Amino acid sequence: MNMTLSQQDGATVVTLAGEVDLSHSPTLRKALMELMFEKKPVVVVDLSAVEYIDSSGVAGLVEAYQSARKNATRFVLAAVSDPVRRVLQLARLDKVFAMADTVESALKG
Amino acid sequence: MIRGADQTAAASHLDLMIEMTGDFAQSQDVEATLRLGLARVAERLGAEAASLFLLEADSGDLVCHASIGPTEVIGLRLAPGRGIVWRTVDLDSPQLVKDARFDPDFANSVDNATGFVTRSILCAPMSFRGQKLGAIELFNKAGGGAFTQADAQLLRALAMSSALALINTRLAAGMAEQEGFRRELALASEIQRAMLPPPQPPGYPVHGLNLPARGVSGDFYEIVPLADGRIAFAIGDVSGKGINASLLMTKTASLFRCLAKREDGPGRVLAAIDSELQETGLAGMFVTMVAGILDPATGRVVLANAGHEPPLVRGQDGYRPIEDGMPPLGIDPELFAHGCLESVIELDGGALYLFTDGLTEVRTRSGAMLGADGAKGLLDAFAAMPAEERLQAVVGALDGVGSLRDDVTLMVVEDMRPGGRSAFVRRYDARPETLSDIRSDLSRTARELGCDADLVGDVVLAVDEACQNVIRHAYKGGEGDIVLHVEREDDLLVIRLMDFAPPVEVANIKPRSLDEIRPGGLGTHLMRSIMDQVDFLPPPAGIGNLLQMVKRIRP
Helix, strand or coil: EEEHHHCCCCEEEEEEEECCCCCCCHHHHHHHHHHHHHCEEEEEEEEEEEECCCCHHHHHHHHHHHHHHCCCEEEEEECCCCCHHHHHHHHHCCCEEEEECCCCHHCCC | CCCCHHHHHHHHCCCCCCHHHHHHCCCCCCCHHHHHHHHHHHHHHEEEEEEEEEECCCCCCEEEEEEEECCCCCCCCCCCCCCCHHHHHHHCEEEEEEEHHHHHCCCCCCHHCCCCCCCEEEEEEEEEEEEEEEEEEEEECCCCCCCCHHHHHHHHHHHHHHHHHHHHHHHHHHHHHHHHHHHHHHHHHHHHHHHHCCCCCCCCCCCEEEEEECCCCCCCEEEEEEECCEEEEEEEEEEEEEEEEHHHHHHHHHHHHHHHCCCHHHHHHHHHHHHHHCCCCCCCCCEEEEEEECCCCEEEEEEEEECCCCCCCECEEEEECCCCEECCCCHHHHCCCCCCCCCCECCCCEEEEEEEEHCCCCEECCEEEEEEHHHHHHHCCCCCCCHHHHHHHHHHHHHHHCCCCCCCEEEECCCCCCCCCCEEEEEEEEHHHHHHHHHHHHHHHHHHCHHHHHHHHHHHHHHHHHHHHHHHHCCCCCEEEEEEEEEEEECCEEEEEEECCCCCCCCCCCCCCCCCCCCCCHHHHHHHHHCCEEEEEEECCCCCEEEEEEEEECC
C-alpha cells in the first residue's frame, strides 16, 4: 500500500494505491483518525489505484466515517476502484459512504 | 562305590546319610548345615574332635568352616602344602593315621597352641566325580583306640554324600540367583514397554505397534507431536539381542524424543543421534533407524534412513519402497559428519509403512521368509481397517503365518486430510505480511482451476478474511502456521485452511448484524457472503482448526 496526503482547495486528500490488507490497514486507520482528531473540514479518500482492500481496510474507512459524522467533517470516497466497490457491496456499505466519481467532483461537494 | 563287607557298614549308617542329605536339602544356611553334619559324623564315629575344611576358590587355600570338640579352629587357613588334610585332598582318598606322632605330615602347631593331644586321625576328602570341595578330619577315637578301615570307608561315604549335597546346594543358590535375574529382566522388559508411545487416538495420522518375541526388545518406535502441528516419528532396531541391545535402544529412543523437538528435520536428528552414540563406546553394536516428520496439513513426509529396511509408500498404484538412505548409526562418526540424506514424500492420500526386519523375516509354514511382498499382501488384506486395528490385525496374522523369532515393530503414517489430494498445498507463517503471498498463490491456483476473474477476486477476499481470523483470533497475534489447500471437485472449488492454535469456539463466530455500522466483525460476513459453504471440520492432526470453504464454479 502506498499512501500520500495532500491539501487541495481547503480539503485533505488521502491518496491510496496498491493493496490495503491487514499488514497496512493500521497505517491507514492511524492517518485517518489523526485527520479526524484535527477536525479537518473535508477529507477525500482517493481509491482509484487501490487493487485490493479487505475488511480491516474497510473497518478503517468505517471508523473514519463514524468520527466524521460526529465532527461534522465531510468524508468522501472518490474514484472507487472495482475491487473496492465489490467489497463495499458485499459489506452492504456502498450506500453508506458518500462517494464521488472523481477527486475533483468530491472537492466540489 | 562301596563293596563287600564295607557295604554292610555303610548300609548300617545309611540313616545318617539320609539325615544329612535332608539337612542340606531343607537348609538355607550352608554353614549351619555343615556344622550340624559334622557333629552327627563325629558322634557316629566316636571322634573327640572334628574339623571340616572347604577349598576357597579365590585363594586356593583350605579354610575351616566347622569344628567340633575342645578346640575351636573355625577360620583356620591351610595354604597348599603338606599336612594330613592337604594330603587327603591331593590324593583324593581317605587318610588313616593311627598315631600322629609317627606321621611326617602331621603339624603339631594346633596341639602346641591349644594343649590338645592328637593321637589318631581319620581324614576323608569331600569330592564328587573329581570335583574337590574340601575334607572332613576326625581326631582321636573315643575310648583310646585308633580309627579303623571301616571307619575310613564310612567317613569316605559320608564326606562324598556331603560333597554332593554341597554341590546341589550351590547349584540351587546359583539357580535362585538366576531366577532373581530373570525377574529383573522381566521388570526391565515391562519398563521398556511402558516407554513406548501410548496408543494414539483413532484418526491420528501416525500409529505404531511393537510385539516383543521374548524378554527385552531391541526394537523401538516413537511418535513425538511438535509444537507447530507436525508429527515426528521414528522406528529403529538395535543390532544384537539382550540387555546391551535394549539399553542402547532405550538410549537411542530417548535421544530421538529429545532431539526431534530441537533439530530441524529428520536428517539433522539422525546426525545428532549418531554423534551422541559415537561418544559412548558401542562395542560393535549399531542402530538402524528411520526418522521422519509428517506435516498432517499437507500430507508431506520428510524422511531420513540410517541403514534400516526401506519404508513402503502405499499410493494409488501400489507400493513403492523409499530406497534412499545412509549407513546405520554408531558405525563411524565420519559417515554423518557432512549431514544426512533426506527424502520428501507426498503421501497424496496414501500411507507410509515402516517396519523392522522382524516382520519381513517371519518364517512362513513353508520355511521361506515372509519378505516385503508377503508384508504388502498382509497390509492390503486389512487395508479397509482403521490404522491401529490394521496394525494389530497384521501382527495377529503373523502368528498364523509362521513363527515369531524376532521382535516385530510396525508403523503407519497416513495422509488423513479430507479429500486427500489437493491441487495446491502450502504452509505459511501466520502474519499479516504473508497475506499477500497467500492471495497471489490462491489467485493463480483458482485461475488455473477455471475460476473467472470476478470469482477469483471474491474467493481471494474470503480466504484473506479467514486467514485474518486465524492470525488475530486463533493465534491472537502470536506465532503459528497456516496451511492452505485448494482443490477442485467437479464444479466446486474447495479451500481448506488449517491452523494449529487452540480450537476456536465455533459458536462464538457469527457474522455481524449489518444494520449496525461499525468496524470489525465484517470478515466473517464477507466469507459467508462470498462462499457457498463455510464449515469448521474436525482437524486431522487432532489439534488446531480446519476451516473448509466451498464455492461453486460458474460454468
